[in-house]
Amino acid sequence: MEQLLNDNEALIRQITEIVTTGGVNVLLALGILIVGYIVAGAVERAVKRVSERNPRIDKTLATFFASLARYAILAVVFIAVLSRFGVETTSLVAAIGAAAFAVGLALQGTLSNVASGVMLVFFRPYSLGDFVEVAGVSGTVADMNLFTTELTTSDNKTIIVPNGQAWGGVITNFTVKPTRRVDITYSISYDDDIDKAMDVIRAHYEADERVHKEPEFFLGVISHGASSIDIVTRAWTNTADYWGVYFDAMKGIKQAFDKNDIEIPYPHEVQIQKKG
Template identity: 65%
Template sequence: MDPENLISPETISALTERVIGAGTSVLLAAAILIVGMMVAGAVRKGVRAAAVKSDRIDDTLGGFFSSLIYYAIMAVVLIAVLARFGVETTSLVAALGAATLAIGLALQGTLSNLAAGVMIIFFRPYQLGDFVEVAGQSGSVKDINLFTTELATGDNKKVIVPNGAAWGSVITNYSANDTRRVDFVFSIDYGDDIDKAMKVIHDTLGADERIHKDPDIFTAVTAHGGSSVDIVTRVWCDSGDYWGIYFDAMKNVKNAFDASGISIPYPHQVNVERKD
């Protein structure tokens, strides 16, 4: 049998068109994939470079956003590549959307921590090295990532605070400002000279060079207690000197009171004998 009678010219033409069409689709898909990868890589590098140059964008946040944009672009590229091969992308996008929704619901708590981590890194309510109080925990900030904040307490305990809890509560940053006010309450006996005691306090604290001269040391009588006259004292200092000044002042004022004959009252009982 003659082979030419088995394959007609129309069949050969149709097969040729299919081969050419398939080859064209493969070439276009490859071109889309290559160009898409190049664009995604260039955008990721650009975002990272912008994050490094910006003082308001943390490096961790820049890396997160650059990766997020990269994978978003690659997802669009893959959908375009599949479309070149005749794959129905509408149903694929719907399936991906449903899967994303299901994953989001399953990881609701984790995603809330992620969102809070982005907000913390972007707005910077605290930074590495700051002494803070967040979610009822106090300590120095050792690490901030997209999900948790790591604190080190004064006795060197490691505390991990979920960013969702940190961002959703009151944040007190003791290191945010360069200066802090130190408050004291010194008690003296009712029989002591108030003006003399206030001068002793002022002179004792004024001898500490770490205490700022402007504003000046403030002293005033704040209360008449059950057994004492209470004198409030306020001084300003650099934030890093707060606890050193506090501890030294408590010791130095006590010694100065003793040297000046000023007594610090303490709870005691006095027996009074009545003569009828």
């Protein structure tokens, strides 16, 4: 009888110990969850706030970094909670790593676009509203995120460019600078007066108020062609006025040449026949 009582007391002590330990673990796990959740939120807000203060970091990138920090902390909290209940976290971490590696291989193209998107948003080779040429296509940047860049073409088509292709190729930004140089070459006949033609060209550009005085307008003979003398012009203007200056010059110089009897020659061939 006494032995039975001793066994019951031992069993009760074991049950009490298990319950007490389990209760403590539950309370500790709950505390870790609460503290971890609070810390993750605080770190997320801090990272986002610091990132948004940096002019080189876009809001999209700031949100991405903040979310990345939050979920990294929550992952550590989750592993810590499991360890309180005796779960072998080493095997779990290895399994998660293997799964992440497999997912990374399956989504390497997508992850490449994300990495390129981070680089594009951070280094800012172009911004919303810029007219650019990327991956062999050109248009105005309508939207950009971590995966793609959306361009709107001059004829109002939408082109979606994966960021991996945009970052991996040559990027030409036509509007990032406040001024641009308008380069046009005009051809005149070998029989025309070169100085007269250059005076006519210069008069047109000097009359155009959109052409800057500095840097100074330049023109000069650039080549002796097969059937023409070629005169190059280089005029600086505001980026927004580039095409207006270009189109008006192409039309105005032609009309000025006509008024001054300056010929724009056509390519021609001279055939020489030998007498037999």
